[in-house]
Amino acid sequence: GAVVSQHPSWVICKSGTSVKIECRSLDFQATTMFWYRQFPKQSLMLMATSNEGSKATYEQGVEKDKFLINHASLTLSTLTVTSAHPEDSSFYICSARTEFGYTFGSGTRLTVV
Amino acid sequence: GQQLNQSPQSMFIQEGEDVSMNCTSSSIFNTWLWYKQDPGEGPVLLIALYKAGELTSNGRLTAQFGITRKDSFLNISASIPSDVGIYFCAGQLGSGAGSYQLTFGKGTKLSVIP
Numbered sequence: 001g002a003v004v005s006q007h008p009s010w011v012i013c014k015s016g017t018s019v020k021i022e023c024r025s026l027d028f029q030a031t032t033m034f035w036y037r038q039f040p041k042q043s044l045m046l047m048a049t050s051n052e053g054s055k056a057t058y059e060q061g062v063e064k065d066k067f068l069i070n071h072a073s074l075t076l077s078t079l080t081v082t083s084a085h086p087e088d089s090s091f092y093i094c095s096a097r098t099e100f101g102y103t104f105g106s107g108t109r110l111t112v113v
Numbered sequence: 114g115q116q117l118n119q120s121p122q123s124m125f126i127q128e129g130e131d132v133s134m135n136c137t138s139s140s141i142f143n144t145w146l147w148y149k150q151d152p153g154e155g156p157v158l159l160i161a162l163y164k165a166g167e168l169t170s171n172g173r174l175t176a177q178f179g180i181t182r183k184d185s186f187l188n189i190s191a192s193i194p195s196d197v198g199i200y201f202c203a204g205q206l207g208s209g210a211g212s213y214q215l216t217f218g219k220g221t222k223l224s225v226i227p
Contacts, residue, residue: 006155026227032213043201043217044156093155097213101146102156 001027002098006105013084018046021079021108023094029074030096038091038107042096050077062099116140119202119218126192127226134200134221135186142204145178145185146215150199159200160187192225199223 003026004042012020024035031052036044046068049057056069066088081088089112094105119136120137135141136145148156157225160171162178169176175188185204189196202218 004155009153022168034214043219045217046214049214091153095155101158101161102215103158104148107153107155109153 001085002096002103003027004030004096004105006094006108008108009027009106010109011111013110015092015112016083018080018100019110021081021092021094021110023077023079023096023105025075028096028098030077030098031074032075032097033071034095034097034102035069035079036095038093039064039091040091044093047079050062051107052077052113069101083108084110086112088112117204117216117218119221121221123222123224124217125224125226128192128194130192132189132192132196132223133186134202135182135217136202136204138204139183140204140206141182142206142216143182144204144205145176145202147174147176147185147187148201148203150220152168152198156201175225188203189223192223194225194227196220197223223226 005024023113033050035047038044047062051071052071052074058064073076091107093107095102117138140220146161147159150156160176165182166180167178173190199220199222201220203215
């Protein structure tokens with residue numbers, strides 16, 4: 001149980017466009033989801049905490065207008081990277097808190113060209 | 114904020130050898146978690162520790178929650194090629210503002226030589 005489905009697995013987009021990443025809890029309700037960014041050979045860095053029905057809480061240094069988070073239901077949270085630039089290229093991972101601990105999605109590799 | 118020091122950063126071992134890695138923190142955590150991440154995938158939970166002093170096993174993996182609540186170690190016995198990957202420790206405060214957030218170590222990259 002406690003599966004988190006994240007897609008797309010990878011996406012390539014042109015600079016200046018926006019990209020939406022979805023994270024779904026398949027067999028449980030996720031009141032809170034977390035969004036991480038991971039650069040090559042580095043650890044996971046928390047970007048924001050997404051709460052169902054309320055505004056997300058962003059970590060220091062993360063631009064909330066650039067990384068739009070929507071958590072409109074108990075099973076879906078989305079991260080939209082707006083006006084993407086090459087420096088936004090990274091591996092984005094979502095996570096949800098469950099009774100078993102924290103379950104992670106499989107990640108989205110974003111490449112901005 | 115909290116910081117986790119994870120060591121070693123990387124290790125190369127022969128198949129069949131035992132492996133040990135650890136994490137230390139300047140802050141107290143109420144939960145320690147150990148994850149494994151394969152390339153291009155999200156982290157997968159290996160072991161969760163909830164009490165100081167707790168020693169928990171999962172197959173060939175054993176992890177302990179330090180008595181001071183500022184450290185944890187993970188041991189892998191009789192390593193096999195599929196143990197290759199990056200292992201992360203993560204701590205959770207468990208109380209107060211931001212208590213459900215995880216703080217991650219920088220990871221230990223494990224390579225197993227057949």
